[in-house]
Amino acid sequence: MIKVSLIGAGNVGFHLHAVLQNAADVQLLQWYNRTKDSMAKHASNTNITDNITDLQEADIYLICVSDDQIEKLGANLGKRKGIVAHTAGSVPLEALKAHENHGVFYPLQTFSKQKEVDFHTIPLCLEANNLYSLKLLQQLAAHIGGPIHTIDSVQRKALHIAAVFVNNFSNHLYAIGEALCQEHHVPFSILQPLIAETADKIKNLSPLEAQTGPALRKDNTTIENHLLLLTQEAHKKIYSLLTASIQHQHE
Amino acid sequence: MIKVSLIGAGNVGFHLHAVLQNAADVQLLQWYNRTKDSMAKHASNTNITDNITDLQEADIYLICVSDDQIEKLGANLGKRKGIVAHTAGSVPLEALKAHENHGVFYPLQTFSKQKEVDFHTIPLCLEANNLYSLKLLQQLAAHIGGPIHTIDSVQRKALHIAAVFVNNFSNHLYAIGEALCQEHHVPFSILQPLIAETADKIKNLSPLEAQTGPALRKDNTTIENHLLLLTQEAHKKIYSLLTASIQHQHE
Numbered sequence: 001m002i003k004v005s006l007i008g009a010g011n012v013g014f015h016l017h018a019v020l021q022n023a024a025d026v027q028l029l030q031w032y033n034r035t036k037d038s039m040a041k042h043a044s045n046t047n048i049t050d051n052i053t054d055l056q057e058a059d060i061y062l063i064c065v066s067d068d069q070i071e072k073l074g075a076n077l078g079k080r081k082g083i084v085a086h087t088a089g090s091v092p093l094e095a096l097k098a099h100e101n102h103g104v105f106y107p108l109q110t111f112s113k114q115k116e117v118d119f120h121t122i123p124l125c126l127e128a129n130n131l132y133s134l135k136l137l138q139q140l141a142a143h144i145g146g147p148i149h150t151i152d153s154v155q156r157k158a159l160h161i162a163a164v165f166v167n168n169f170s171n172h173l174y175a176i177g178e179a180l181c182q183e184h185h186v187p188f189s190i191l192q193p194l195i196a197e198t199a200d201k202i203k204n205l206s207p208l209e210a211q212t213g214p215a216l217r218k219d220n221t222t223i224e225n226h227l228l229l230l231t232q233e234a235h236k237k238i239y240s241l242l243t244a245s246i247q248h249q250h251e
Numbered sequence: 252m253i254k255v256s257l258i259g260a261g262n263v264g265f266h267l268h269a270v271l272q273n274a275a276d277v278q279l280l281q282w283y284n285r286t287k288d289s290m291a292k293h294a295s296n297t298n299i300t301d302n303i304t305d306l307q308e309a310d311i312y313l314i315c316v317s318d319d320q321i322e323k324l325g326a327n328l329g330k331r332k333g334i335v336a337h338t339a340g341s342v343p344l345e346a347l348k349a350h351e352n353h354g355v356f357y358p359l360q361t362f363s364k365q366k367e368v369d370f371h372t373i374p375l376c377l378e379a380n381n382l383y384s385l386k387l388l389q390q391l392a393a394h395i396g397g398p399i400h401t402i403d404s405v406q407r408k409a410l411h412i413a414a415v416f417v418n419n420f421s422n423h424l425y426a427i428g429e430a431l432c433q434e435h436h437v438p439f440s441i442l443q444p445l446i447a448e449t450a451d452k453i454k455n456l457s458p459l460e461a462q463t464g465p466a467l468r469k470d471n472t473t474i475e476n477h478l479l480l481l482t483q484e485a486h487k488k489i490y491s492l493l494t495a496s497i498q499h500q501h502e
Contacts, residue, residue, distance in 0.1 A: 168464030175458035199450035207426035213419030
């Protein structure tokens with residue numbers, strides 16, 4: 001039984017709470033957040049606290065707070081025997097080096113409170129300052145169930161940037177698609193099969209091979225027509241820059 | 252039984268050939284392309300030709316050639332009783348107005364020859380110059396099986412632009428993600444669950460609600476760190492522009 005204390009109740013903390021509470025061979029000891037509000041509904045089945053000095057001895061402390069608060073929170077934990085690990089993509093391992101056993105437990109996924117996720121499909125990217133900590137984090141990851149990757153801080157940061165491109169930025173392109181649909185009174189749902197297929201295609205094809213469209217074909221008539229129909233300056237700029245980038249990549 | 256002649260053997264023609272050949276109540280009369288090469292493997296089960304004057308009388312002629320060839324190909328067809336329809340997102344209905352019955356049969360999906368598609372999920376966007384033609388195109392669409400939308404040329408062009416954003420441009424962001432993974436010796440497959448979830452999320456959430464990440468959080472430390480780690484100028488520019496656009500949209 002691995003005893004875990006969860007720290008933070010943002011999107012990542014919220015979903016880790018759900019999976020840890022149900023994971024076999026894991027005991028979720030306590031859940032800490034600065035304020036109790038966002039944990040309050042779970043007070044009946046989880047020991048919640050807003051006082052960090054209340055935290056009992058755990059095997060692993062999982063810190064799920066915003067990047068710029070991780071180091072400070074690690075310090076506030078005081079001296080701990082257990083592994084102090086954060087869950088962030090862009091924060092180096094050494095942010096927690098004050099602790100004898102420290103590590104990173106980074107679930108590479110997008111989390112929103114409104115959307116359930118399946119941890120069996122979520123890659124868990126692990127790093128630790130010693131073999132003991134790495135092994136215990138691997139055990140915890142195995143109980144949660146997703147594919148496990150041991151990667152260093154630089155690789156993790158690169159992955160986090162790649163994640164910003166494929167997730168945050170793609171989602172923003174969906175938002176632009178939605179805005180264009182609204183402007184022209186077409187339901188956004190009409191684009192959903194295309195969005196699903198675009199994501200599905202690259203399971204078997206490299207995105208380089210999967211590329212299609214007027215930019216790739218250098219179909220300048222269509223490109224100019226599109227730029228004429230776009231009404232927002234920001235959309236025109238994005239269209240032009242990504243068109244040029246596709247053409248550059250396929251030169 | 253609707254008699255269809257298919258014109259063009261690019262990505263769209265290739266996949267329409269497959270679905271029309273198997274559709275109930277549809278007879279694929281002939282398949283024309285400028286050269287026979289790309290149709291040759293189907294010569295045993297389809298009447299193929301590279302001579303446009305060979306085309307017999309059909310109920311519907313489906314033109315699947317590049318945008319700038321559609322009008323010319325329509326002219327080369329000569330006088331026809333059947334409906335002459337193109338399959339392009341960005342070409343107006345009137346490109347085929349020389350024909351008594353003309354229309355548009357636009358499957359809103361991304362097609363690559365290497366990737367099978369399921370036409371039952373593909374929205375078919377229809378337009379025609381008269382009710383007779385619209386009804387027959389609707390019948391053909393019903394035999395193919397996807398959701399049917401009747402939209403005008405301006406809406407279709409807007410949809411096509413939106414498709415460029417959500418499909419071509421998102422795919423390019425995946426390609427950038429792949430490049431970053433290669434640069435840092437991490438397998439690209441590690442990003443696939445995130446890509447799948449990003450696309451899946453917006454089935455129930457608006458992309459505006461689904462937005463996450465450093466841009467939305469205005470986490471400038473992370474944004475600056477990411478820009479420092481990116482080695483390609485083009486990637487830096489795209490990162491900055493999309494970050495600014497997300498922040499502008501959520502102001």
